[in-house]
Structure formats: structure tokens, C-alpha cells
Amino acid sequence: MEAYEQQRKTLEGTIEAMARVVETRDPYTAGHQRRAAQLGCAIAERMEIPEEEVAGIQMAGFIHDLGKLRVPADILTNPGRLSDHELGIIKTHPQVAYDILKDIDFTWPLADIVFQHHERFDGSGYPQGLAGEDILIEARILGVADVVEAMASHRPYRPALGIETALDEISSHKGTRYAPEPAEACLEVFADGRFSFES
Numbered sequence: 349m350e351a352y353e354q355q356r357k358t359l360e361g362t363i364e365a366m367a368r369v370v371e372t373r374d375p376y377t378a379g380h381q382r383r384a385a386q387l388g389c390a391i392a393e394r395m396e397i398p399e400e401e402v403a404g405i406q407m408a409g410f411i412h413d414l415g416k417l418r419v420p421a422d423i424l425t426n427p428g429r430l431s432d433h434e435l436g437i438i439k440t441h442p443q444v445a446y447d448i449l450k451d452i453d454f455t456w457p458l459a460d461i462v463f464q465h466h467e468r469f470d471g472s473g474y475p476q477g478l479a480g481e482d483i484l485i486e487a488r489i490l491g492v493a494d495v496v497e498a499m500a501s502h503r504p505y506r507p508a509l510g511i512e513t514a515l516d517e518i519s520s521h522k523g524t525r526y527a528p529e530p531a532e533a534c535l536e537v538f539a540d541g542r543f544s545f546e547s
């Protein structure tokens with residue numbers, strides 16, 4: 349095996365190990381990161397973005413909620429409504445992950461993608477309130493995939509809303525909350541009928 353390939357395998361293994369660490373604390377993150385990564389890649393491929401960037405979306409997807417490590421487990425698994433204070437703690441997770449990842453020399457801009465996955469195209473997201481193309485394309489794509497997976501799945505505070513509701517959210521806010529091309533590509537991925545989430 350070539351040195352490059354070997355290095356890449358090691359990197360992927362490290363990222364998967366990090367993913368497993370978050371998932372041991374929050375059973376609802378388990379599977380969510382992997383499935384969001386899977387959908388993010390399908391959207392990216394549909395948009396025909398370069399293969400290397402698709403790989404970056406996959407890796408960032410696997411660990412996008414890494415910062416939840418710093419969120420107390422009882423907040424993550426709270427079945428009730430969260431207070432503003434608790435929501436504020438959850439909203440620190442992109443920054444926490446950024447701080448963990450920023451000095452690691454990955455092939456892809458993983459720290460920034462993860463940092464930006466809750467930014468919204470119209471500037472209504474967090475933590476920086478970035479808008480439009482100031483948000484990395486990888487983060488614009490992962491943001492859509494994250495919302496769809498989260499809405500389609502069961503959460504401690506609500507049953508699954510289902511894929512139809514998730515896709516309604518994307519089509520009603522295409523071009524506002526969600527960047528137009530990733531939103532459109534996401535709708536096409538499902539309209540195609542060939543995509544389904546891994547279990």
C-alpha cells in the first residue's frame with residue numbers, strides 16, 4: 349500500500365474513533381453523524397463537486413457533533429423542553445469542536461466545516477452568523493443533510509417527524525435558511541428514490 353493511502357487510512361480510523369467517543373455519551377448522536385455524512389455525500393455527488401471535497405464532507409459529517417462532548421449528558425438526553433440556558437450550552441458545540449480540531453493538519457478543512465455546520469444561508473445561523481458563500485460549500489451541504497437526518501429520526505424530546513416533514517422544511521426554506529443548490533440537490537436525491545438512510 350502506498351504511503352499516502354496508508355496515511356489516509358490512519359486518518360480515517362482516527363476520525364471514526366473520535367466519532368465513537370461522542371456517540372458513547374449520547375445515544376441519539378450515534379448513527380446521526382454517520383447518516384448525516386451519508387446524505388451529505390449523496391447531495392455533494394449530485395452537485396458534482398470534486399471527489400476530494402466529497403471525502404471532506406464525509407469525514408466532517410462523522411464528527412460534526414464532536415463538541416457535544418462538552419455538553420452535560422442530562423441536557424443531551426433530556427426528554428423535556430430545554431431552557432434558554434441549556435440551549436445556550438448546546439449551541440457551544442461547534443466552537444468546542446473547532447477548538448479540538450483546529451490544530452490538527454487534516455487533508456480537509458474539517459475544523460471549519462464542523463464550526464460552520466449550524467450557519468444558515470440567510471445569516472440566521474450560529475455561532476458566527478455567516479451568510480451566503482462566506483459559509484464553506486461543505487458546511488452548506490452538511491447543514492442541509494444534518495437537518496434532514498435529525499428531523500427524520502427519533503429524538504429524546506420528540507418522535508421522528510419523518511422524511512416528508514424534513515423535505516418540506518428544506519423546500520420551504522430553500523434559498524433562505526438553506527443554500528439553494530444543496531437544498532435542491534437534496535430534494536432530487538430523495539425524489540430519485542434510490543437513496544435511503546443506513547440503519
Ligand SMILES: [Fe+2]
Pocket residue numbers: 412413441465466
Ligand atoms: Fe450540530
